[in-house]
Amino acid sequence: MDKSQKTAKKLGLRRYGTRAIILVLMVLIAAFILIAVPKPVLKLADIAGITLMDPLGNTSIVSDRNAFSLYVDAVNSARPIDRKQMGQNLKTYGMDIALRDGTRRYTLYVDRDLEKKGLYVETESGIRRVDTEYMEKILSDAIFDTLYENNRPPRVALKLDGTDTAILPADYEWHVKKVDSRFHPIKTDYLKGNSYYSFEIGKDSVLEYDFEMPPDAFYLFVYRNNDLILSTSRPENIAALLNEDGLYNCIMQLEWNQAENRDFYGKATYEFVLAADYPVRFEISAEEIDPGELVVIRASNIQPNEALDIETEIDFRPKTFQEGNTRIVLLPVSYYHQENRSFAVKVSSGDTSQEFSVRVRPKEFAVQHMRIDPAVAASTRNEKSAVEIREKLYPLKPVSDPVRYWEGEFILPVEGGRISPQDFGKRRYVNGSPTSYRHNGLDIGHDEGTPIVATNNGRVLIADYLIETGNTIIIEHGYGLKSWHYHMKDLYVKTGDVVKKGDVIGTVGSTGFSTGPHLHFSFTINDVWINPMTILEQGVPLVGE
Incomplete structure (x- = not known):
């Protein structure tokens, strides 16, 4: 073989060697591509729904089809890694992808150190790391809220x-x-x-x-x-x-x-x-009072099953009325009561007690000498009229509904009526009689037929004609507080009716023992008459309200 042939042979071997090397390199590159570049494992068109689950069983359903592509691209583009590369500080989630031919379950792992931005998905081919681009969007789903340190208001x-x-x-x-x-x-x-x-x-x-x-x-x-x-x-x-x-x-x-x-x-x-649960507390509306006025005692922080005892030197046996965790006591002082001295009032409940001293001030009541037709007096104030009052009115005095019907202020029952504040409690002598009696209310003068309204809410105890008081209405306002109306011309309500403040109940007249058109208007607590002017001007002195 001559020199030229040898040279050609060497060149051929080199040529074949280069081709072989190139072929081997191409095979290696193809293998790398097959290994390094992930194959599509999900197809968007096959997906019917995606459900995310946290370790506590809470779920988040991805229902927007436009959002499906985020998860499809995230899984398909995830890069294979060795499981050891994930680290240990992971939180595990589930991801169910509903496909046409069934459901495929994936496991998601999130690095709790969110700064590392580690999101991994376990597929059929192993562990893959999701690109940061997708990881940031996926971790905005509410199912991952607990990953964030301040995922709730401070404790x-x-x-x-x-x-x-x-x-x-x-x-x-x-x-x-x-x-x-x-x-x-x-x-x-x-x-x-x-x-x-x-x-x-x-x-x-x-x-x-x-x-x-x-x-x-x-x-x-x-x-x-x-x-x-x-x-x-x-x-x-x-x-x-x-x-x-x-x-x-x-x-x-x-x-x-x-x-x-x-x-x-x-x-x-x-x-x-x-x-x-506080100790019982006692309050009293006044410790100095005129005869014919009303004292109110209030016991706070007392339950319905707890006893409340009232001991008093004032000549009245009071009742108590429960309002929530409060007990109310109405204690009237009669205009017959001894004046210019103090009276003890002791209030107790269980181991708690308190004693008050109520001074009844001296008061001069007016004196009136009144003339009335003797025939009218004889026909309206006699034994028959006295029996009627005892039978019809006296039984109503102790009535004490355990409900406070009245609300707010009490209004004058006859608008524009003529009033003399000295009427209440005055000593009245009729037709020169040597003996007097006490006038227990106000005489409100006005024209016959003028409307009379209810001074406040209440229940009508009686609406009837009586010999002495004429057409009469008594209204129970609750807790034994009653308003009395005498000498009316017309009655517009009947016994048992419930009235509201301002309702018209009748008209001014001059029936019964009367000298002319007017309304005799009174208040009682049970059988004790109290000053109507005080109730009209100041209301019931409910201490603590």
Whole structure:
């Protein structure tokens, strides 16, 4: 073989060697592509639905078909990695993808250190890492809310007399900055409280607040029987501001504002109940009074099953009436009562008692000498009329409905009527009689036929004609407080009717023992007459209201 042939042979071998190397390289590149570039494992057209699940069993359903492509692209583009590369600080989620031919379940792993932006999916071919582009969008779903450190309002605890109780919000609107650096609303309703938080408080209780992070705004509203009784914009000891037994429903609203150094903002509402049990407290409306006036005793923080005893030197045996956790006692002082001295009133319930001293001031009552037709006097004030009053009116005096019908002020029953405040309690002599009697009310003069209205709400005990008092109406306003109406011309109500303040009940007349058109108007507590002028001008002195 000559030199030229040898040279050609070498060139051929080199040529074949180069081709072989190139072929081997092409095979290696193809293999790398097959290994490194993920094959499509999902097709968008095959997907009917996607459900995400957290470790607690909560689910998030992806129903928007436009969102399906996010998960399809995320799975299809995920890069294969070794399982050891995922690390250990992972939280596991489930992802069910409903396909035409069944459901395919994937496991998602999220690195709890969100700064690493590690999201992994376990498919049939192994563990794959999802690209950051998809990971940021996927982790904005509400199912991943618990991954975020501030995924709920800061913790709140109530400290009652040194004992802490953590309470969860009943409701909240919360936003947190997620891995895409945007704020998203948090929808973890299962982080809300479903417990009934109740605390028992007494007169020396101290209620404090312990905030994981102090709120930027604090509002507390306290309700009793659905009525707002207290509100405050600072966390103070509200137990010291309450002084009556009962249940207090408290609504606390806290707000955390958006700020540069925060990855959250929002507001939360907390609800709890304070069950107050305070010692019985006694109050009296006056400790000095004129004869013919009314004293009211109020016992607070007393339950219906607790006894209340009244011992008094005043000549009256009072009844008590329950209003919620309060007991009301109406104690009238008759104009016949001894004057210019003090009388003891002792109130007690269980181990608690208090003694008051009520002084009855001296008072000069007016004296009237009245003339009336002797025939009228004889026909209207006699034994027959006295028997009628004893039979029809006396039995009504002790009636004491355990309901407070009256509301607010009492109104004058005859608009524009002529009144003399000295009428009540005056000593009246008729036709020169040597003996007098006490005038127990007001004589309101007006034209015959003028409307008479109910001074307040109540129940009609009687509407009837009597010999002495003429057409008569008595209204029970509750607790034994009654208004009396005599000498009327017309009666527009009947016994048993319920009337409202201002209802027309009849007209002015001059029936019975009367000298002319007027309305005789009186008030009693059971069988004791009290001053109508005081009731009309000041109302019932319900101390504490």
